[in-house]
Amino acid sequence: MTAIAARPLWAGRAAAVIGIVLLALNLRTAVAVLSPILSYVSGDIPLDSIGIGFLGMLAPLAFAVSGFVVPVVVRRIGLELTTVLACVAMVVGPLVRATALAYPVLVLGSVIAMAGMGFANIVLPPIIKKYFPDRVGLLTGTYVTLMSISASVPPLIAAPLAEAAGWRVTLGVWAVLAAGALVPWLIVFAQHRGKTRQSAADGAIPAQPQALLGRMHKSRVARALALAFAVTAFNVYGLFAWLPEIVIDTADATPPQAGALLALFGIIGLPLGLLAPFVATRVKNVGWVLAVAVGCYVVGYAGLLLAPGSATWLWVFLVGTGPLVFPLCLVLINLRTRSHEGSIALSGFVQGIAYGIGALGPLLIGLLHDLTDGWTIPLLFLLAITLLTLISAVMLAKPRMVEDELGLPRP
Numbered sequence: 001m002t003a004i005a006a007r008p009l010w011a012g013r014a015a016a017v018i019g020i021v022l023l024a025l026n027l028r029t030a031v032a033v034l035s036p037i038l039s040y041v042s043g044d045i046p047l048d049s050i051g052i053g054f055l056g057m058l059a060p061l062a063f064a065v066s067g068f069v070v071p072v073v074v075r076r077i078g079l080e081l082t083t084v085l086a087c088v089a090m091v092v093g094p095l096v097r098a099t100a101l102a103y104p105v106l107v108l109g110s111v112i113a114m115a116g117m118g119f120a121n122i123v124l125p126p127i128i129k130k131y132f133p134d135r136v137g138l139l140t141g142t143y144v145t146l147m148s149i150s151a152s153v154p155p156l157i158a159a160p161l162a163e164a165a166g167w168r169v170t171l172g173v174w175a176v177l178a179a180g181a182l183v184p185w186l187i188v189f190a191q192h193r194g195k196t197r198q199s200a201a202d203g204a205i206p207a208q209p210q211a212l213l214g215r216m217h218k219s220r221v222a223r224a225l226a227l228a229f230a231v232t233a234f235n236v237y238g239l240f241a242w243l244p245e246i247v248i249d250t251a252d253a254t255p256p257q258a259g260a261l262l263a264l265f266g267i268i269g270l271p272l273g274l275l276a277p278f279v280a281t282r283v284k285n286v287g288w289v290l291a292v293a294v295g296c297y298v299v300g301y302a303g304l305l306l307a308p309g310s311a312t313w314l315w316v317f318l319v320g321t322g323p324l325v326f327p328l329c330l331v332l333i334n335l336r337t338r339s340h341e342g343s344i345a346l347s348g349f350v351q352g353i354a355y356g357i358g359a360l361g362p363l364l365i366g367l368l369h370d371l372t373d374g375w376t377i378p379l380l381f382l383l384a385i386t387l388l389t390l391i392s393a394v395m396l397a398k399p400r401m402v403e404d405e406l407g408l409p410r411p
Contacts, residue, residue: 007134015187016131020139022181023083023120024146026090029174030097030113031059033154040159040167045103055107058114060237060359066118067352071344074123079130079340080189083123087185089116090178098172109171116178118355125333125347130340137281137331144273144327152266212345212406219405221336222346224395225329226353228290231389232325233358235297235382239265239319241362246375247316250308261316268320269327276327280335287393289328294393297322297386305379325389332396338403346402 034041038052074082093113100106128139154174162170216222239246243265244258253261280286300318303311333350337343368378 019184024143028151036158062114064356070122071348086119087182094175126340126343129343137277140331141274141277148269216349224392228392229354230357234361238361238365265320277331287397290393301383
């Protein structure tokens with residue numbers, strides 16, 4: 001791949017930098033803020049276990065659907081306007097949730113918010129590809145790290161804020177942060193809406209890359225990234241749902257200790273978000289990085305199986321290190337495509353499949369636990385599926401480009 005000369009980060013693209021930062025800070029707020037205050041919400045809106053479970057499924061389902069919808073939307077209205085719509089949804093969704101007087105309205109607001117986040121999930125890699133082809137690793141690492149912050153901060157302040165100001169304020173206040181992200185993207189859209197009108201809209205996919213949308217499954221790179229991302233999503237969603245119960249039952253952890261271990265599992269994503277893109281842009285064979293991730297998974301799960309009460313924090317740390325696959329796949333979406341149009345198609349394909357499979361994680365792990373009345377089989381199952389990532393490691397060993405695999409001429 002031809003090297004791209006670096007230029008000053010802010011030169012002619014300050015609004016895009018600010019937009020990426022603020023958008024990343026909104027990527028998980030609506031997902032993370034609700035569960036800690038369900039007891040407050042249920043005081044005004046009756047919630048049963050089925051209703052709570054349905055709300056919990058909305059995020060991965062919305063993310064999965066977005067993977068297949070967004071490339072089509074971008075082709076019709078352009079990358080920048082699609083990003084603006086994502087920001088608008090992230091403003092409207094929390095406000096609808098905050099004003100809900102009944103469960104259906106709460107669901108509607110959640111769907112709008114999650115759809116906005118799902119759209120943002122898909123457009124961020126091609127945005128970086130388009131505006132920062134010389135800073136792919138830096139910007140990807142930045143947004144993945146900020147996304148981890150957006151998932152960890154809301155749960156910490158949700159309950160105290162709900163106690164002080166009410167649950168409606170707690171859900172609605174995040175619309176302000178989303179509105180902050182909307183402003184720079186309106187500027188970017190205004191700056192670029194007059195360009196490439198012959199291609200129908202600014203940033204729209206021209207005729208040649210449209211073929212990517214229906215042919216992505218034929219790409220070896222696309223299939224490998226989808227598999228690796230899906231395995232990671234399945235593990236992450238499954239463990240976020242069940243890790244506290246696992247360590248309470250197998251390691252005699254107290255609820256506060258279980259909560260701390262879950263926080264450890266999640267917070268490891270902060271340094272990994274910076275490290276993985278840095279490594280991916282400098283290592284020729286990323287298969288070895290994926291193999292290291294699998295090794296961390298295997299040792300961590302083996303520890304939870306064989307000695308759960310000894311060095312539990314170490315086993316959780318290792319299992320939490322395995323998802324370094326996540327930021328690695330996000331940066332590879334850009335490194336293995338030649339254009340932002342190709343990045344759009346690949347991002348939608350990979351994330352659509354991955355989040356769809358990831359949504360099954362909590363359900364299948366819970367089902368295996370109920371069927372076996374223990375955690376041995378669920379943990380063995382998680383360990384086994386992590387080995388599938390080794391297939392992706394082999395398939396991604398050589399730096400192939402998606403467009404080359406599909407026989408498209410170089411731009």
